[in-house]
Amino acid sequence: MDFTLDSEQTALRDAVRGLLSKTYDSTETRREVTKTDPGFSEKTWQQLAELGALGLPFAEEDGGFGAGPVEVSIVAEEIGRVLAPEPYLETILAAGLVADLGSPEQRADVIGRVAEGALVLSFAHHDIADAVVATQSGDAWTLSGVKEPVLHGARADLLVVTARTDAGVGVFLVDPAVDGVERTGYRTHDGGRAARVAFDGAAATPLGDPSADASDAVALAVARGQIALGHEAVGAIDVALRTTTEYLKTRKQFGVTLNAFQALTFRAADLYVSAELARSMVTWATLVLQDEPERAVEAASRAKLQVSRAGRHIGQEAIQLHGGIGMTAEYSVGHYTSRLTAIDHTLGDGSEHLARLASTVTDHGVVDPIG
Amino acid sequence: MKLRLSEEDAAFREEMRTFFTTQVPQSIRDTVAARRELTKDQIVETQQILNAAGLAVPNWPVEWGGKDWTPLQRHIWHEEMQLASVPAPLAFNASMVGPVIAAFGSQEVKERFLPATANLDIWWSQGFSEPDAGSDLASLRTTARREGDEYVVNGQKTWTTLGQYGDWIFTLVRTDPDAPKKQQGISFLLIDMTSPGLTVRPIELIDGGHEVNEVFFEDVRVPAENLVGEENRGWDYAKFLLGNERVGVAPVGSTKRWLAAAKETAGERIASDPLLAARIADLENELLALELTALRVVAHSADGKPHPASSVLKLRGTELQQAVTELYVDLAGPLSLASGAQDGSDVPDWARVSTPQYLNFRKASIYGGSNEVQRQIIAKTILGL
Ligand SMILES: Cc1cc2nc3c(=O)[nH]c(=O)nc-3n(C[C@H](O)[C@H](O)[C@H](O)COP(=O)(O)OP(=O)(O)OC[C@H]3O[C@@H](n4cnc5c(N)ncnc54)[C@H](O)[C@@H]3O)c2cc1C
Numbered sequence: 001m002d003f004t005l006d007s008e009q010t011a012l013r014d015a016v017r018g019l020l021s022k023t024y025d026s027t028e029t030r031r032e033v034t035k036t037d038p039g040f041s042e043k044t045w046q047q048l049a050e051l052g053a054l055g056l057p058f059a060e061e062d063g064g065f066g067a068g069p070v071e072v073s074i075v076a077e078e079i080g081r082v083l084a085p086e087p088y089l090e091t092i093l094a095a096g097l098v099a100d101l102g103s104p105e106q107r108a109d110v111i112g113r114v115a116e117g118a119l120v121l122s123f124a125h126h127d128i129a130d131a132v133v134a135t136q137s138g139d140a141w142t143l144s145g146v147k148e149p150v151l152h153g154a155r156a157d158l159l160v161v162t163a164r165t166d167a168g169v170g171v172f173l174v175d176p177a178v179d180g181v182e183r184t185g186y187r188t189h190d191g192g193r194a195a196r197v198a199f200d201g202a203a204a205t206p207l208g209d210p211s212a213d214a215s216d217a218v219a220l221a222v223a224r225g226q227i228a229l230g231h232e233a234v235g236a237i238d239v240a241l242r243t244t245t246e247y248l249k250t251r252k253q254f255g256v257t258l259n260a261f262q263a264l265t266f267r268a269a270d271l272y273v274s275a276e277l278a279r280s281m282v283t284w285a286t287l288v289l290q291d292e293p294e295r296a297v298e299a300a301s302r303a304k305l306q307v308s309r310a311g312r313h314i315g316q317e318a319i320q321l322h323g324g325i326g327m328t329a330e331y332s333v334g335h336y337t338s339r340l341t342a343i344d345h346t347l348g349d350g351s352e353h354l355a356r357l358a359s360t361v362t363d364h365g366v367v368d369p370i371g
Numbered sequence: 372m373k374l375r376l377s378e379e380d381a382a383f384r385e386e387m388r389t390f391f392t393t394q395v396p397q398s399i400r401d402t403v404a405a406r407r408e409l410t411k412d413q414i415v416e417t418q419q420i421l422n423a424a425g426l427a428v429p430n431w432p433v434e435w436g437g438k439d440w441t442p443l444q445r446h447i448w449h450e451e452m453q454l455a456s457v458p459a460p461l462a463f464n465a466s467m468v469g470p471v472i473a474a475f476g477s478q479e480v481k482e483r484f485l486p487a488t489a490n491l492d493i494w495w496s497q498g499f500s501e502p503d504a505g506s507d508l509a510s511l512r513t514t515a516r517r518e519g520d521e522y523v524v525n526g527q528k529t530w531t532t533l534g535q536y537g538d539w540i541f542t543l544v545r546t547d548p549d550a551p552k553k554q555q556g557i558s559f560l561l562i563d564m565t566s567p568g569l570t571v572r573p574i575e576l577i578d579g580g581h582e583v584n585e586v587f588f589e590d591v592r593v594p595a596e597n598l599v600g601e602e603n604r605g606w607d608y609a610k611f612l613l614g615n616e617r618v619g620v621a622p623v624g625s626t627k628r629w630l631a632a633a634k635e636t637a638g639e640r641i642a643s644d645p646l647l648a649a650r651i652a653d654l655e656n657e658l659l660a661l662e663l664t665a666l667r668v669v670a671h672s673a674d675g676k677p678h679p680a681s682s683v684l685k686l687r688g689t690e691l692q693q694a695v696t697e698l699y700v701d702l703a704g705p706l707s708l709a710s711g712a713q714d715g716s717d718v719p720d721w722a723r724v725s726t727p728q729y730l731n732f733r734k735a736s737i738y739g740g741s742n743e744v745q746r747q748i749i750a751k752t753i754l755g756l
Contacts, residue, residue, distance in 0.1 A: 287374035
């Protein structure tokens with residue numbers, strides 16, 4: 001058992017931190033970038049690619065760098081620390097499905113370009129009403145229905161779409177430029193972008209064998225995304241907590257700095273507890289993904305539940321302990337709260353994961369983290 | 372980064388599991404599993420079995436019976452012991468006075484006390500708290516006045532856990548009432564509880580049980596050789612002791628076992644009551660997060676310095692311990708009233724003990740440095756507030 005980063009991993013962290021902390025050096029810079037479409041910096045996206053961050057988890061023969069979940073978690077956490085708006089999670093998650101299900105040609109076509117920063121992918125998964133349906137005629141497939149919200153769906157160069165097939169769930173690649181795809185993009189409260197993506201007989205290419213149910217592959221890809229999001233949240237939590245404690249040490253009221261009031265410092269101590277527990281859980285989930293992937297779906301639910309709790313606790317208290325300044329768009333902590341709220345509701349919120357865990361609670365005695 | 376235990380540690384875990392589940396009498400483990408009170412004899416018997424196998428005091432220096440284990444192995448030892456419902460070695464001996472004597476005592480004091488302490492031939496009590504010195508322990512007032520080669524002790528200790536079984540008591544006493552700081556005039560003194568002038572009086576707790584006592588000292592004469600380390604340095608030794616105490620008090624394994632047992636107790640109800648299922652799943656997740664934090668702490672504390680997150684363990688560990696005792700009361704519902712039921716009652720055992728246990732475990736967030744004191748430590752030493 002080992003919870004430390006090796007020297008290459010540390011170097012990766014330092015490189016990504018160096019890039020992102022320079023790029024997003026203030027709340028103002030980030031607000032500038034998120035103000036206009038596509039809601040992130042294409043230049044930063046290229047720089048992330050140059051650092052190797054976009055191809056990390058993919059096999060070298062597909063054009064990736066053959067790293068693993070730990071490396072992804074390192075990048076995600078750095079993204080979380082500065083709330084970098086680049087579509088990292090979306091692209092990595094969707095590309096993961098191409099890597100898992102795609103033919104050698106599909107993998108060669110997509111993964112290498114993702115790693116180079118030449119493709120932004122979106123994972124169109126959430127059905128707003130009836131599920132998107134895939135229909136086959138001859139060798140050709142078409143999709144109909146609506147996915148929303150699709151994160152970065154309006155900017156994406158390629159969509160990875162889940163749809164209902166006769167076999168269950170199928171996964172399809174859709175070129176958003178084809179007839180029958182209509183995208184309506186908008187801002188999300190955390191400065192991100194999402195879209196309504198309507199398919200009306202849009203041409204689609206199956207990833208993998210469309211006569212088989214791809215539910216398990218989707219569940220694993222989603223679990224990977226949930227765990228990466230957990231790390232993003234932990235990065236954001238760390239900074240929100242640090243910002244708050246710094247504020248308590250400097251803000252004066254009643255002639256003293258606020259840390260003179262135990263009513264406030266005790267709440268800060270509780271935030272620290274929440275933050276550490278969340279960090280422990282997402283780190284564990286990443287190691288489960290690396291060492292015991294058959295247990296990753298459960299581990300991702302556990303991590304997502306913990307992160308939901310911690311994100312709400314810290315997000316709410318970070319604003320409260322700042323007072324009025326915490327409410328302003330000019331100041332940082334409110335944006336962290338907004339982002340943590342968005343993360344909570346992406347790929348299943350705390351309640352949803354608790355319900356899942358509750359439904360399997362009698363399947364085991366004690367939970368053994370080591371297996 | 373990797374999750375799996377090394378082959379060596381996995382073998383170690385297996386060895387511990389086998390020992391605890393085969394070498395400690397089933398009747399003792401059943402008593403713990405049923406959350407009933409252990410007798411003094413059961414506690415002594417267990418510790419002597421562990422000690423004979425070299426498993427009672429692994430945290431001590433090797434020359435006094437300790438083990439050259441890594442922090443992770445020590446954690447595994449502790450967890451497996453709890454999971455197997457084996458009563459832990461008496462904390463007063465194994466985690467408190469033993470390490471202090473081993474670190475600060477003279478060779479003579481070590482030889483005289485350490486072997487008997489490891490084997491629980493001496494049952495130690497902890498005489499720190501006083502009526503007016505709780506969280507602010509350094510304000511203690513029990514005095515030890517030097518007279519020739521003796522100290523004369525006067526004053527009162529309180530909350531002395533299992534003092535009714537105590538052979539000896541390790542105390543903090545004021546040896547220099549004129550020291551400029553109250554922390555400076557304190558010494559660490561070992562006192563034979565059969566000494567004339569020493570009386571033990573029981574305190575009944577809200578669960579009706581008798582586990583704590585008051586201890587009175589009236590001109591109790593103590594040989595000066597019973598001083599540990601140097602006179603007036605007792606506060607340093609106490610801080611060392613309390614530091615060890617905090618690390619040992621995250622009771623993850625036993626809480627996990629209680630929670631697993633609660634699921635068995637609840638049985639079919641879990642499937643038909645989604646709120647209950649969610650409450651249990653939630654507790655299970657919180658406990659996992661705590662256990663993983665404990666693992667992070669032990670995996671990182673190889674250099675001897677405690678990981679900052681260790682202060683989370685006591686705080687959160689006791690909260691979850693209390694939450695599980697609360698769950699049992701709710702599972703019992705109206706049957707939780709039947710704490711006094713005897714033969715002839717239909718109320719099952721687990722329901723009878725549920726409320727006394729719940730009431731009893733309110734103590735967990737008070738002793739060992741109250742949870743407010745833990746928050747203070749986190750705020751000050753970790754967050755710099
Ligand atoms: C069951 C049980 C067994 C015990 N066994 C032993 C034993 O064997 N030997 C022994 O020496 N002692 C023992 N203790 C004593 C225990 O260590 C003390 O109870 C503890 O130190 C708290 O002291 P107090 O009870 O005087 O509470 P107080 O210190 O008076 O505290 C009262 C309340 O105020 C809070 N508080 C105190 N100071 C602060 C502060 N600065 N900031 C914020 N909040 C504060 C506390 O957290 C608590 O909530 C035992 C206690 C119990 C309940």
